[in-house]
Amino acid sequence: MTGPLAVPRVRLATLPTPLHPAPRLSEAAGVEIWLKRDDLTGLGLGGNKVRGLEYLLGDALARGCDHLVTGGGPGSNWAMLAALAARLHGLRATLVCYGDEVPAVGNMALARTAGAGVRFTGDADRASVDRVVEEVADALRTAGAHPFALGRGGATPVGALGYATAAVELAGQLAAAELGPASFWLATGSCGTQGGLHAGVAWQRLGRVVGVTVSRPAAECVERVSALARGVADLLGVPDTAGPPTVVDGHLGPGYGRRSEEGDAAAALVACTEGVFLDPVFAAKAMAGLLAAARRGEVVGPVVFLVSGGAPTLFTTL
Missing domain, CATH: 3.40.50.1100 (Rossmann fold)
Structure with missing residues (x-):
């Protein structure tokens, strides 16, 4: 569509x-x-976030991508919904969260339930997410995958x-x-x-x-x-x-x-x-x-x- x-x-x-x-x-x-x-x-x-994901995921599928990489805070509504949308259409999903690892509650628990991988930056600066999203995407490309990388909030x-x-x-x-x-x-x-x-x-x-x-x-x-x-x-x-x-x-x-x-x-x-x-x-x-x-x-x-x-x-x- x-x-x-x-x-x-x-x-x-x-x-x-x-x-x-x-x-x-x-x-x-x-x-x-x-x-x-x-x-x-x-x-x-x-x-x-669901409205924007209709176009972003459409773009990812049209490009032949097989892995969505994005992120935000550990409680990010965006990150959870992005992972859920990706999994619904057969893409793997990796979420990058700023800071140190936290218990899987709220949106983090829902994202993990949807099968998303999660990586924490170890840096409290929210901008650290954008840097690590690119690092993860680069590593996936090197491994032969076709990632679709998105910044915070899409x-x-x-x-x-x-x-x-x-x-x-x-x-x-x-x-x-x-x-x-x-x-x-x-x-x-x-x-x-x-x-x-x-x-x-x-x-x-x-x-x-x-x-x-x-x-x-x-x-x-x-x-x-x-x-x-x-x-x-x-x-x-x-x-x-x-x-x-x-x-x-x-x-x-x-x-x-x-x-x-x-x-x-x-x-x-x-x-x-x-x-x-x-x-x-x-x-x-x-x-x-x-x-x-x-x-x-x-x-x-x-x-x-x-x-x-x-x-x-x-x-x-x-």
Whole structure:
């Protein structure tokens, strides 16, 4: 199966995911909020990374690759889902995690259940993953394998196509709900999801995208999102009309991969009002950013909030 401009694609997700109103949350926030339930994408325990993996794995298979190599933190949703998608289509998978070896719990346990090999860098620097991914891929090539190496989060223009095409899905859902232009709020980490959605929302003329950074400085996110959006527009064969991206800072809390008090409070509000759980590392912090902006009177509805999944981290993140 192919996507835009015949970019190879495999079906991994159950689509479309629901878009539904959140009336009690909206009342509490003082602004109309709708939830885009990409925690329900279907592969494994779901999550936003499944959309990009449809294109990335399609690319790997088209190239004749037999081994996926990628990585992240020991609790990475991306790494687990990438390994699961690879195994589903007959590729071996090796995951590279920064730091020293940790017990196999949460996403790490699920990745090992899927048959992924795991290597730890011994270096607490997250960037060490990218170096060792290349080392592993080089060793596999020397051994006669055909690896497909991906950086953290799969944040490439091909991977970002997943959320450019999600914008087409959203356009139909917004029209069906008789909603006009909206703002789209999400957590921004490796920037692939925001890059794709930023390009797709501009392409479909749906409104504006607001990312809440949960990983890196906002200025760096702006550069990465802009570059990814340009790459996506090129792949789609459409003009790059997205303009500068919006990235909100100030909601990282104690650090990447750590819970924050305001994130936990935001997640508790969503659970109590709408019966939806937000992961503590990404979506909870993004919701905290949205609620803070709403309290300051800076948000006009309707707002579409991306529930990005990450269920395993609910039980393992401190």
